[in-house]
Amino acid sequence: MARRRRAALSDKPGTFDPEDRSRVKHTKVGVWDLYEEIPRELEHVPGASRIEQILEIKQNSPYLWRMMKDIASIRSCWFLLCTYALVHFILSLLPAVNLWFSGQMLTIVQTAVETRTVDRQLLLRIAAGRIGTMTLQRFLRLCSSRAQVPLERRLKQHFTQHIFRARARLDLPTFDDPAVQRQLGGATPPGGRTVAAQTLRMSTDLMSACVYVTSQLGVLVNVLREQEDGPLLAALMLGAAFLEHVHNLGQLTTARVWAATTKNDDYLRMQGYKRIVNDPEHRKELIAGNLAEYLISQFVAATRRLGDDDGDFRELNTERVMRGRFHLISFLKGPLGQLPQIIFTLRAAQRPASIPVSLASLQLIQSTANNFTWELYKIYERTASIAEQLADIRKLYNIAEIPNKITDGTAPFPEDTQKIRAGIELEFRNVSFRYPGADIYALQNISFKLLAGQLCVIVGSNGSGKSTILKLIIRLYDPEEGQILLDGKDIRAFKLQDLRQAISVLFQDYTHFPLSIRDNIALGDPEHASDNARIERAAELGGASEFIGRLPDGLDTYLERPVQDYYGDIPAGTHSLFGRKVDYGALRAAGGMSSTANLGLSGGQMQRLAVARTFMRSVVSDEPKVGLLLFDEPSASLDPTAEHDLFVRLRELRNNKTMLFSSHRFGNLTRHADIILYMNDSVIVESGTHEQLLAHGGEYARIWKLQAQAFL
Ligand SMILES: Nc1ncnc2c1ncn2[C@@H]1O[C@H](COP(=O)(O)OP(=O)(O)OP(=O)(O)O)[C@@H](O)[C@H]1O
Numbered sequence: 262m263a264r265r266r267r268a269a270l271s272d273k274p275g276t277f278d279p280e281d282r283s284r285v286k287h288t289k290v291g292v293w294d295l296y297e298e299i300p301r302e303l304e305h306v307p308g309a310s311r312i313e314q315i316l317e318i319k320q321n322s323p324y325l326w327r328m329m330k331d332i333a334s335i336r337s338c339w340f341l342l343c344t345y346a347l348v349h350f351i352l353s354l355l356p357a358v359n360l361w362f363s364g365q366m367l368t369i370v371q372t373a374v375e376t377r378t379v380d381r382q383l384l385l386r387i388a389a390g391r392i393g394t395m396t397l398q399r400f401l402r403l404c405s406s407r408a409q410v411p412l413e414r415r416l417k418q419h420f421t422q423h424i425f426r427a428r429a430r431l432d433l434p435t436f437d438d439p440a441v442q443r444q445l446g447g448a449t450p451p452g453g454r455t456v457a458a459q460t461l462r463m464s465t466d467l468m469s470a471c472v473y474v475t476s477q478l479g480v481l482v483n484v485l486r487e488q489e490d491g492p493l494l495a496a497l498m499l500g501a502a503f504l505e506h507v508h509n510l511g512q513l514t515t516a517r518v519w520a521a522t523t524k525n526d527d528y529l530r531m532q533g534y535k536r537i538v539n540d541p542e543h544r545k546e547l548i549a550g551n552l553a554e555y556l557i558s559q560f561v562a563a564t565r566r567l568g569d570d571d572g573d574f575r576e577l578n579t580e581r582v583m584r585g586r587f588h589l590i591s592f593l594k595g596p597l598g599q600l601p602q603i604i605f606t607l608r609a610a611q612r613p614a615s616i617p618v619s620l621a622s623l624q625l626i627q628s629t630a631n632n633f634t635w636e637l638y639k640i641y642e643r644t645a646s647i648a649e650q651l652a653d654i655r656k657l658y659n660i661a662e663i664p665n666k667i668t669d670g671t672a673p674f675p676e677d678t679q680k681i682r683a684g685i686e687l688e689f690r691n692v693s694f695r696y697p698g699a700d701i702y703a704l705q706n707i708s709f710k711l712l713a714g715q716l717c718v719i720v721g722s723n724g725s726g727k728s729t730i731l732k733l734i735i736r737l738y739d740p741e742e743g744q745i746l747l748d749g750k751d752i753r754a755f756k757l758q759d760l761r762q763a764i765s766v767l768f769q770d771y772t773h774f775p776l777s778i779r780d781n782i783a784l785g786d787p788e789h790a791s792d793n794a795r796i797e798r799a800a801e802l803g804g805a806s807e808f809i810g811r812l813p814d815g816l817d818t819y820l821e822r823p824v825q826d827y828y829g830d831i832p833a834g835t836h837s838l839f840g841r842k843v844d845y846g847a848l849r850a851a852g853g854m855s856s857t858a859n860l861g862l863s864g865g866q867m868q869r870l871a872v873a874r875t876f877m878r879s880v881v882s883d884e885p886k887v888g889l890l891l892f893d894e895p896s897a898s899l900d901p902t903a904e905h906d907l908f909v910r911l912r913e914l915r916n917n918k919t920m921l922f923s924s925h926r927f928g929n930l931t932r933h934a935d936i937i938l939y940m941n942d943s944v945i946v947e948s949g950t951h952e953q954l955l956a957h958g959g960e961y962a963r964i965w966k967l968q969a970q971a972f973l
Pocket residue numbers: 696697699702703721722723724725726727728729730769923
């Protein structure tokens with residue numbers, strides 16, 4: 262397995278401070294600044310970092326065992342796994358068999374030179390044996406690739422499910438936590454191959470290397486036993502081969518903790534210019550602003566100023582490492598490699614009567630020694646990649662155990678399922694809350710009570726905390742202080758599953774899933790996802806039926822295809838393929854543009870779909886499971902008629918459900934509200950009914966008059 266450079270973030274504790282000159286070495290690499298950590302322990306002891314890696318391997322090896330057990334438990338993996346391992350075991354023995362044949366062949370030649378006779382039988386057997394091993398080798402390679410493909414596919418399926426499950430179960434604050442994101446990222450290494458497939462290859466490579474080394478050693482001992490001066494020659498040859506690898510060792514021992522950055526203004530701006538020119542997102546401004554000529558001249562000038570320093574970090578760093586390879590040993594290793602032959606020749610000249618070994622066997626010993634040390638060196642050199650691989654396995658398993666920050670409750674909700682028909686009572690008691698990592702309170706000492714079946718509208722300026730109230734009710738986050746009660750009981754006591762089942766929420770920043778419109782609506786109530794009648798009714802109530810009917814694929818239209826089409830060298834006249842517009846540059850996807858832009862759905866239409874999904878959950882159902890409806894600006898993108906229709910429909914359909922709206926609009930809804938909360942700067946400033954607040958003549962009354970005048 263090729264050695265993979267650890268560029269990812271490690272999950273080790275501690276920090277890395279590039280400014281710490283005592284611990285970090287700084288090197289200029291073109292426009293880049295490379296900071297490499299000097300290993301803390303045994304800094305000047307060669308191989309110290311290897312010891313560290315070996316300890317890491319030991320620590321993580323139980324995870325390898327767990328993965329092997331998991332692999333073995335996958336359907337029909339056992340057979341494939343055994344075949345694959347056996348094939349590689351035999352394959353790694355074959356070089357030694359070949360070597361043995363070579364030795365036999367040399368003996369025949371030697372006898373032929375000395376006695377002028379050839380043992381034909383033996384020669385034929387050896388020839389047949391060599392052909393046999395070559396054929397077997399080809400056959401085994403074929404078997405290996407036949408077993409490897411399905412084996413890796415099954416591993417990928419199994420561990421993709423593992424990752425999917427691990428990600429899907431995380432709650433919002435946990436998922437948003439940068440440390441968790443880093444942990445999740447670390448469990449899915451770049452390059453597409455799964456950790457399991459890489460582990461499989463690593464394990465087989467390692468097994469093959471061990472078998473290879475042992476068998477080569479066997480042959481070497483066998484050959485040397487028959488030679489008088491063999492041990493001396495073997496020592497010389499092993500020494501020469503070892504020297505070659507010592508030279509490489511120096512190259513490959515690089516710091517494991519490092520970081521590179523660039524502050525070069527020209528380089529940064531050039532990358533920015535490239536993005537502007539490549540990204541379709543910026544094309545409008547580029548053309549409208551007549552920026553092309555300016556950008557070209559700036560780009561050319563920056564390239565000129567940078568000269569040879571311009572380049573991606575990896576590219577420049579590789580060049581730097583390659584330059585460093587030429588040092589003394591690289592000049593010496595050639596002549597040193599010839600030393601055994603020179604000594605052999607000198608000894609032969611000194612004592613021609615007792616030439617210790619034939620020149621042919623000398624070659625055999627030399628190539629065996631070379632192979633032997635090379636494989637040994639490779640095993641040693643692999644410790645770094647084995648340590649990394651085992652750490653990857655640990656990370657893969659650990660993501661399934663990331664604890665959620667929102668802890669689950671134990672009490673069922675509602676205690677009496679029939680009671681939900683009458684709505685849910687909601688109370689906030691002195692609730693204060695800050696978003697994770699924020700210093701400022703989003704809610705401060707919020708208290709209000711909503712009786713079952715009441716309609717509440719929260720109004721207030723941007724950022725005053727309206728949406729946050731809704732997010733706390735559904736327990737996306739928990740309050741820092743205070744309590745939220747449903748039917749008189751703290752919501753933290755309830756089972757999360759039950760709580761979220763009883764509440765329906767339409768977020769202001771709702772998202773549509775990259776699925777068909779049908780699935781998007783159906784996900785409002787996964788239990789009835791295949792009930793088309795319900796889906797159609799929800800679409801109708803959401804005011805979405807009409808425009809859905811005009812789409813060529815109707816409910817089966819994909820809002821955003823989760824899979825891109827791939828194109829080869831198709832002629833430019835092809836404007837559509839598979840019923841979709843051909844996107845020649847594939848840049849649209851690269852620029853993050855969704856295909857809803859192609860669909861041509863307006864913001865209001867998208868909002869109607871979101872409302873339809875909410876209706877699927879809350880009002881289409883015959884057996885009411887939802888008792889509290891939360892709407893965050895549900896009409897922000899709707900025209901006045903659509904907004905009016907939506908509110909009328911909502912009031913008609915809600916029965917006794919408790920409803921809570923966050924809104925910027927006064928009038929349409931607030932007039933019907935049992936309670937209005939007027940918020941400013943994270944606190945409730947005024948509360949009461951529309952009439953009460955108008956009579957109060959405070960901020961609510963002032964803004965209501967302002968809005969009313971604007972529409973008069
Ligand atoms: N995910 C978040 N992380 C950190 N701070 C946030 C987050 N979401 C909101 N905030 C902050 O919390 C405060 C309240 O935000 P909230 O979204 O509740 O306001 P809002 O009244 O709904 O505003 P709007 O009318 O613009 O929707 C704001 O200061 C906002 O910047």
